[in-house]
Amino acid sequence: MEDYLFDLRGYLILKNAIEPQLLDALNAEFDQFPRDLPMGGWYKGAQRRDYNPATGMELHHCLEIGGPFEELIDNPSWLAYVQKYAGEQGTYVEGLFIDECITSQRTSGGFHGLHSGRYKGALRGKYLYENGQFTCGQVNILMALTDIGEGDGATTIIPGSHKSNLPLPHPREYGGEGGKTDGLPECAIEAQLKKGDALLFVDGVMHGGSNRTNPGERRVVIYRYGPSWGRTRYGYEYSPELLNRLTPQRRAILEPVPPCRPGDDFIPVEAPAVARRAREAAAK
Numbered sequence: 001m002e003d004y005l006f007d008l009r010g011y012l013i014l015k016n017a018i019e020p021q022l023l024d025a026l027n028a029e030f031d032q033f034p035r036d037l038p039m040g041g042w043y044k045g046a047q048r049r050d051y052n053p054a055t056g057m058e059l060h061h062c063l064e065i066g067g068p069f070e071e072l073i074d075n076p077s078w079l080a081y082v083q084k085y086a087g088e089q090g091t092y093v094e095g096l097f098i099d100e101c102i103t104s105q106r107t108s109g110g111f112h113g114l115h116s117g118r119y120k121g122a123l124r125g126k127y128l129y130e131n132g133q134f135t136c137g138q139v140n141i142l143m144a145l146t147d148i149g150e151g152d153g154a155t156t157i158i159p160g161s162h163k164s165n166l167p168l169p170h171p172r173e174y175g176g177e178g179g180k181t182d183g184l185p186e187c188a189i190e191a192q193l194k195k196g197d198a199l200l201f202v203d204g205v206m207h208g209g210s211n212r213t214n215p216g217e218r219r220v221v222i223y224r225y226g227p228s229w230g231r232t233r234y235g236y237e238y239s240p241e242l243l244n245r246l247t248p249q250r251r252a253i254l255e256p257v258p259p260c261r262p263g264d265d266f267i268p269v270e271a272p273a274v275a276r277r278a279r280e281a282a283a284k
């Protein structure tokens, strides 16, 4: 049923995906964020880089902060889904890579205009199901650290738009293409979440964040998973300090294929799952 719904709508809601202790630890990290950090300013290896002035404070590359952010990399609540949907399973490049990881705090007046959709969409966000297999370019996990109900600025999705052939009419009326938004097209839904829930969606589905009108702030973390051969959107690189302290499974998701530079004294290996299969075959 889940695969059917993901294929049909382009998203799934994973209830209680983050256990309460981890949720508390993440919220404690958010409490420490310097709210006056200027655009471009760094905080523990993450950089403030709001997508646009309406989206609110966003720290990119938040995995460098460490601690609870590392535990999210291979969280069992979604790992098998992202492996299946975006991990190129069964191919010579099987594996995952997190190509963007951000924190987002949105206060009253903030929103993220509708964007994406299949029509003229980038290959990076494409949805594809072929030969009995999912091959998505990017699958996002948006984790709610606060309850996100009416007026809280829930993520909006146009279900099925990852397969649509036509553009959304009048996108600027819904905050798209730099417009402002007071409402949503009737084909859109608000993915309201309880804290601890996660929204999984293919980036190729049309989505955005509705107007936050309530006081207080919406807190989310977003990890974008793609295939092992991806690279980060803005050129951020995971530091050796971070990579070296990770478990092998987590490291393989941030550095699926270790770099091999001219003169290096080793023969490079394939993507982790492929290398594992080769080892197993050799051992037989």
Ligand SMILES: O=C(O)CCC(=O)C(=O)O
Residues within 6 Å of the ligand: 104, 112, 140, 153, 154, 155, 156, 207, 208, 209, 210, 222
């Ligand atoms: O902030 C949101 O709810 C939507 C996030 C978004 O548009 C994105 O992940 O590209």
